[in-house]
Amino acid sequence: MHSKRRLLVLIVGLLVVVLLVQAKSHPQADPCQNFYGVACGNWSAIHASDAYQSFLGQLDYNYQAKLADLLDAEYFAKGGHDEPHSVQQLRYFYTACRRPLTQDQVLRSLEQLIALEHIQFEEMTVGLTAAFRLQVLASINHYNKYDIFKQLLARREHWHPNTTNREPLTRQQFDELWVRMPKIPFPEKEDFWHQVSRLEAELTSIGIENDETARDELVSWIPSFWMLPWPKLTYRNLHRVTRLLALRTPQFMLTYIYLRLQLPPEGGVSKDTWLMDRDQCAEQSRQILSHAAVWLMEQHHPRLKEEPLLQDIFEELKQRFGQKLRANRNNFTRRTQQFLVRKLKRMRLRLSILPRNASATTVGQLIDGHYRHVHMNASDYFGNLYIGLNHSSPQMHEYGTFASPFYITEKNMLIVPLSLLEPPLYAHDQPPILTYSSLGFILGHELSHGFDSEGVTFSADGVASRAVDRETARNPRFQHELSCLDRRFGSRRYEKFADASGLELAYSAYFDTAQTDRKRHRSTDNLLSQQQQFFHNFAQFFCSDGEFSEESDHGSDRKRVNDAVAHFKPFREAFSCGTSHKRRRQCRLF
Numbered sequence: 001m002h003s004k005r006r007l008l009v010l011i012v013g014l015l016v017v018v019l020l021v022q023a024k025s026h027p028q029a030d031p032c033q034n035f036y037g038v039a040c041g042n043w044s045a046i047h048a049s050d051a052y053q054s055f056l057g058q059l060d061y062n063y064q065a066k067l068a069d070l071l072d073a074e075y076f077a078k079g080g081h082d083e084p085h086s087v088q089q090l091r092y093f094y095t096a097c098r099r100p101l102t103q104d105q106v107l108r109s110l111e112q113l114i115a116l117e118h119i120q121f122e123e124m125t126v127g128l129t130a131a132f133r134l135q136v137l138a139s140i141n142h143y144n145k146y147d148i149f150k151q152l153l154a155r156r157e158h159w160h161p162n163t164t165n166r167e168p169l170t171r172q173q174f175d176e177l178w179v180r181m182p183k184i185p186f187p188e189k190e191d192f193w194h195q196v197s198r199l200e201a202e203l204t205s206i207g208i209e210n211d212e213t214a215r216d217e218l219v220s221w222i223p224s225f226w227m228l229p230w231p232k233l234t235y236r237n238l239h240r241v242t243r244l245l246a247l248r249t250p251q252f253m254l255t256y257i258y259l260r261l262q263l264p265p266e267g268g269v270s271k272d273t274w275l276m277d278r279d280q281c282a283e284q285s286r287q288i289l290s291h292a293a294v295w296l297m298e299q300h301h302p303r304l305k306e307e308p309l310l311q312d313i314f315e316e317l318k319q320r321f322g323q324k325l326r327a328n329r330n331n332f333t334r335r336t337q338q339f340l341v342r343k344l345k346r347m348r349l350r351l352s353i354l355p356r357n358a359s360a361t362t363v364g365q366l367i368d369g370h371y372r373h374v375h376m377n378a379s380d381y382f383g384n385l386y387i388g389l390n391h392s393s394p395q396m397h398e399y400g401t402f403a404s405p406f407y408i409t410e411k412n413m414l415i416v417p418l419s420l421l422e423p424p425l426y427a428h429d430q431p432p433i434l435t436y437s438s439l440g441f442i443l444g445h446e447l448s449h450g451f452d453s454e455g456v457t458f459s460a461d462g463v464a465s466r467a468v469d470r471e472t473a474r475n476p477r478f479q480h481e482l483s484c485l486d487r488r489f490g491s492r493r494y495e496k497f498a499d500a501s502g503l504e505l506a507y508s509a510y511f512d513t514a515q516t517d518r519k520r521h522r523s524t525d526n527l528l529s530q531q532q533q534f535f536h537n538f539a540q541f542f543c544s545d546g547e548f549s550e551e552s553d554h555g556s557d558r559k560r561v562n563d564a565v566a567h568f569k570p571f572r573e574a575f576s577c578g579t580s581h582k583r584r585r586q587c588r589l590f
């Protein structure tokens with residue numbers, strides 16, 4: 001398994017090189033207009049059969065495959081018996097997830113949920129994950145119930161339509177099902193029937209419109225495991241269906257789904273079972289018991305030897321940013337200058353989401369303490385989901401990607417998960433140019449967040465300073481540059497600033513010499529092609545299948561790359577972009 005994966009990574013690496021060569025002779029790919037297209041244009045084609053949709057997703061995927069290796073039963077049998085409590089729970093969770101799942105288990109799980117007094121988003125997550133046989137947890141928060149139904153409606157994975165019934169309920173069917181309903185705090189029978197029949201009439205009516213002009217807009221497929229009424233024909237634009245469902249309370253939806261799942265399926269009784277993939281189960285284990293998962297991985301894949309290398313690069317980036325601060329373009333007062341320089345000096349980098357100042361045993365004990373009330377059942381997957389989500393609910397609403405680094409303002413600290421330090425992003429002994437252009441950029445980006453218009457007013461110890469807040473608010477140059485960012489990027493200004501600043505810092509750390517540099521061999525051979533390689537490798541980090549991340553804080557991957565390089569002079573020089581069309585200058589806070 002391992003060697004196979006490593007080989008894959010190698011092949012991908014080769015393709016990237018081939019792509020670089022091809023791109024140069026490719027007439028329609030203009031790096032000055034769309035550098036993302038040049039660097040990532042073929043990413044989707046190359047990775048078409050892979051389980052992930054982005055470069056970052058690939059890192060997560062590889063990490064999860066390793067975690068699955070560690071959680072598989074054979075390993076356990078070989079003597080993982082006296083493991084900490086938290087790791088045991090992780091194994092139970094994974095083991096239950098890997099067992100065959102049945103419709104009966106789904107119904108038992110929904111029964112427990114709808115009998116609860118308060119059905120919130122954790123319950124809804126478990127219910128929908130079970131009912132729709134989701135491999136990835138639904139991410140539900142107070143605001144995106146609409147999005148979750150949109151995603152459910154868009155699912156088109158292979159499934160057998162005989163599994164469910166999609167005809168509206170008759171009153172007789174409803175009466176029969178109602179008798180079998182567990183005792184639930186909600187609702188009153190006639191009231192519930194009224195709501196159900198109204199929703200079903202609305203759902204069905206959406207589909208029977210027969211507008212000749214919109215023929216090619218018709219949807220002929222059924223979303224995976226759909227068990228609500230589904231018209232024979234419906235429009236491709238499913239937002240009306242989505243809205244109808246999102247308007248209902250979690251309590252109503254789960255109860256209603258529970259009722260409908262008991263209808264006999266269209267082709268007779270369905271007795272099928274299904275299995276979750278091992279990497280999906282590893283992913284969920286990581287989502288549900290994240291600290292235990294990371295602890296286990298770090299025991300088996302220690303990356304401590306990489307720490308000095310990355311700490312050194314981080315120090316270099318700090319030096320570069322320090323030069324900018326000391327140049328004091330904003331003409332800040334001495335006090336604010338000292339405040340900023342001190343903050344930079346005291347900023348730390350931690351290469352793990354786990355504490356680094358304690359022994360492994362102590363950290364293990366801390367994690368055990370954190371999960372002491374969690375008792376997973378090795379044969380009850382849905383029950384475990386609920387236990388896990390209920391335990392960690394405050395931080396579970398935004399799953400995000402696990403490989404993402406982040407900056408914690410209150411601690412003035414960068415956290416870079418060790419999972420990032422893997423191919424294709426990082427390999428031991430890779431040429432420094434690859435490390436600087438990828439990890440260097442990432443560190444520079446996160447460092448810059450400490451000085452974006454929001455982070456800048458927090459001190460070295462993470463305390464907000466009213467004085468600095470006042471000064472930046474009154475500083476004409478700072479405000480001028482801020483409105484430059486605002487005009488161009490709106491609410492994404494923080495991220496765009498961090499991208500541009502991070503790229504500049506990483507580039508400068510690699511190519512410019514400074515007195516503070518330690519002795520490092522920088523070859524000046526083929527400087528131009530080195531510069532181009534630097535930018536190509538930087539862009540690789542954002543390669544993905546199209547625009548699926550359009551709505552994130554960072555904007556689409558294409559725009560992220562293109563915006564970051566658009567006004568960066570060394571980039572424009574490296575690709576001879578010239579000044580033929582109107583160039584705007586870069587917005588610079590410092």
Ligand SMILES: *[C@@H]1O[C@H](CO)[C@@H](O)[C@H](O)[C@H]1NC(C)=O
Pocket residue numbers: 019022042045046
């Ligand atoms: C993109 O990749 C596909 C599949 O590997 C290949 O057939 C195609 O020639 C590539 N196109 C470019 C422009 O590299």
Ligand SMILES: *[C@@H]1O[C@H](CO)[C@@H](O)[C@H](O)[C@H]1NC(C)=O
Pocket residue numbers: 162266267268
């Ligand atoms: C699916 O249902 C149809 C009738 O609706 C039936 O003819 C067919 O055999 C069923 N297929 C399976 C695999 O159960």
Ligand SMILES: *[C@@H]1O[C@H](CO)[C@@H](O)[C@H](O)[C@H]1NC(C)=O
Pocket residue numbers: 331333
């Ligand atoms: C910088 O600010 C000081 C007062 O704090 C002022 O005397 C000086 O003229 C300013 N310099 C520039 C270049 O604006």
Ligand SMILES: *[C@@H]1O[C@H](CO)[C@@H](O)[C@H](O)[C@H]1NC(C)=O
Pocket residue numbers: 355357358
């Ligand atoms: C380790 O660091 C954490 C904060 O990151 C702190 O709360 C804890 O007291 C520290 N432990 C030791 C032994 O220094």
Ligand SMILES: *[C@@H]1O[C@H](CO)[C@@H](O)[C@H](O)[C@H]1NC(C)=O
Pocket residue numbers: 377378379380
């Ligand atoms: C674990 O789950 C199974 C299946 O739901 C159940 O029969 C069993 O009682 C559970 N065990 C514990 C200790 O709760």
Ligand SMILES: *[C@@H]1O[C@H](CO)[C@@H](O)[C@H](O)[C@H]1NC(C)=O
Pocket residue numbers: 386387390391
């Ligand atoms: C959910 O969490 C609360 C406290 O946060 C706890 O009292 C309750 O027992 C938990 N429920 C389950 C099913 O784990």
Ligand SMILES: [Zn+2]
Pocket residue numbers: 445449495498
């Ligand atoms: Zn960011």
